[in-house]
Amino acid sequence: MPIADPVLREIAKKALLNYKICMNCYARNPPSATQCRRCGSKKLRWKKAKLGAKK
Ligand SMILES: [Zn+2]
Helix, strand or coil: CCCCCHHHHHHHHHHHHCCEEECCCCCEECCCCCCCCCCCCCCEEECCCCCCCCC
């Protein structure tokens, strides 16, 4: 689903990537989270993905 407009694409990228993943239960957590809201683990990582690399 390519988005032609670079402004829209930037917004979409932030919305899609701006969250943290629990390394214990893989729940999504808000970017401000310091621990998992589901299991309480503090092993959170940023969602890693590359958008815009492919056309
Ligand atoms: Zn968790």
